[in-house]
Amino acid sequence: MCVSNNYIEQQAYEVSKEIRKNSLYKVVRVEVSDGSSDVFQEHDDKWNGKDFITKIILEDEKGTLYSVKPDDHGLRFAKGEISYKGYKQIQKKEDIKGFTYFFGITGSLIIIMLTLVKFLT
Structure with missing residues (x-):
């Protein structure tokens, strides 16, 4: 398929x-x-x-x-x-939200990994 x-x-x-x-x-x-x-x-x-x-x-x-x-x-x-100004503002908010999610998820994974390394060693 x-x-x-x-x-x-x-x-x-x-x-x-x-x-x-x-x-x-x-x-x-x-x-x-x-x-x-x-x-x-x-x-x-x-x-x-x-x-x-x-x-x-x-x-x-x-x-x-x-x-x-x-x-x-x-x-x-x-x-x-x-308006184009409104469009640009929406795009800026979407970009900030994307970066926030990315760094939030990445930071959470790093904290989880460091916690697991601490408890497993």
């Missing part, structure tokens, strides 16, 4: 399609994990499921460019539900 292991890449691709479909802004290009940047239609035609879309560049009618991640918050910004 063959199971697809590119779930994250597929989700990013699906959200980027939703952003393109529902955006109030013009989708200028997408940036992928290998550092390249493509016009969305070209990228859509040659997407192979291995590229991870990291950013979507949007442009308003004044020519201002906005960089969003292909996630629910980026989709909310593209639909006009939140």
Whole structure:
């Protein structure tokens, strides 16, 4: 039985399609994990499921460019539900929460390991 292991890449691709479909802004290009940047239609035609879309560049009618991640918050910004400032604040909170969880879990594991070493020796 063959199971697809590119779930994250597929989700990013699906959200980027939703952003393109529902955006109030013009989708200028997408940036992928290998550092390249493509016009969305070209990228859509040659997407192979291995590229991870990291950013979507949007442009308003004044020519201002906005960089969003292909996630629910980026989709909310593209639909006009939140401002770009609100989007950046949400991203900052998410980043801080991620770092807090990472360091909290890592610190807990180190404390558990040191406690076990103390009691086992």
